[in-house]
Amino acid sequence: MSTVRTTFSLPARVLHWTMAALILAMLFIGVGMVATVSEKHQWLLAIHKPLGLAILLLAIVRLVVRLRNPPPPLPEDLPALQKLAAHLSHWLLYALMIAMPLIGWAMLSAGGYPVMLSASLRLPAILPENALVFAWLRTAHGVFAYLLFLTFLAHMGAALYHGLIRRDGVLRSMVGGQARNPSPPMPDGAGVVNGRPTD
């Protein structure tokens, strides 16, 4: 009997939706805080740093969960180009969610700033002070933030395409719950998730 999953594991789903909220919030905080001159600048900055560290730690946990729990396969009839785009965009998302906090931390270190997570909690510097390194890292932090946001838009658009147009179970595999796929019951046991029948 095959044990092909149709949904992501529960830890993967919890991590996905938690991090989706955190990363989206982080992107809006970031783009807002570099523009605003209001008092929001200070409290957005105060949220940005500890939230970035939280995302880094969650991303590492998530990478481990992902490597230990292979995701459900994409639909076999998905065109090869879309499969490739799906795989590349997912690994790009993983790379960025790990790289962004590290670049932010390294950039503040290189800029000579104390990396304060609160009024008194300080992270150690991970690079020596160097304004040229700061300039490149700060530039990368901004460019990668836009890239991450664009990748998020593509990811969200693709998820909705799977859920609303193809209705092929891909969105359902991350939303979780009962498979409501209108296709005939799968005789090979693919409807068994985490050892439990889905019906």
Add this chain to the structure above:
Amino acid sequence: MHDPQPLSRPPRNGLRWALIAGAVVVAGGAFAYVGGWLTSHRLTAQRLVDELQRNGGGVHPGYRRNHAKGVCVAGYFEGNGNASAYSTASVFAVGRTPVVGRFAIPGGNPYAPDGSVPIRSLALRFNLPNGQQWRTGMNSMPVFPVATPQAFYAQQVASRKDPATGKPDPAKLAAFFAAHPETAAFRAWAKTARPSASFITESYYGLDAFYFIDAQGGRHAVRWRMAPEATDTNPAPAGDDNYLVSDLKQRLARGPQRWHLLVTLAAPGDPTDDATKVWPADRTTIDAGTLVLTGEQPQDNGPCRDINYDPTVLPAGIAISDDPLLPARSAAYADSYLRRTREEAHVPGTTAPTHAPPEAAR
């Protein structure tokens, strides 16, 4: 897997596509809105720095967009313990904290004559032993002209140089001051202020209010200033546009130069959100210690060059107040720092610095 075709082509697919496109457009639009791209009249850090850049005579690659002309200094702060009852910051305990500082004059032109403005500034970075920092940027006047970043921006716009005369349009400046009566205290100071011949003999005011936080978590609204020990003020020499650095070198060659950090405690009701208003003179003032400056270096290669003197970088024991200028200074300084370090790093799209004044500016 199954074939989704039989049921995936319902008649309402157009609506479904519209829903997907709508979700992407709404998310992207919200992002652009928060980033300030859809609201050209909203004041952003970038627009503020653009205006400072314009008034400084354009881009001077590698230089700060304001207070561009300056010199690095180094020394230490000798705390005496007097302020420790009000703030837990170790800088106030008895002992020395190393300091990297910078004297400057306001304006975005790194070649401006020293006598062109009556204001001098002193920025300091205190490196605390626990790795925390206290950064402050102070000016030689007791009040700031305006209370908000919007008014500061309006002042910069009103001060734009008329291309015909090379000077700000007096009518536009007059209109700005008429519309901003809060500038009265600054203007009264500016009327009698003369460009000093020395950085050393000036008092430097933090201008914005902050909070000191004591060991019990109590918050004390404060303002601070550095008061000089040297008071031998002389008239500025004529025919020299760079007398401040010569004077600084001569005086430091004779020995360390000292200031006292005077911390004024607010009484209940004293404004913490308005840098145009001085607090009454009878407020308790503490001498918190002595700033001792021992050496100077040119800013092109000195240790202050790569420091952004963001006044919101504070150690535990000091916190920002509700003064609206503080977040604006933090945001604008960060943008200025990014621009000039990118120029130093030759990031594509920027102009590499030459660190030589153009002939026209000499």
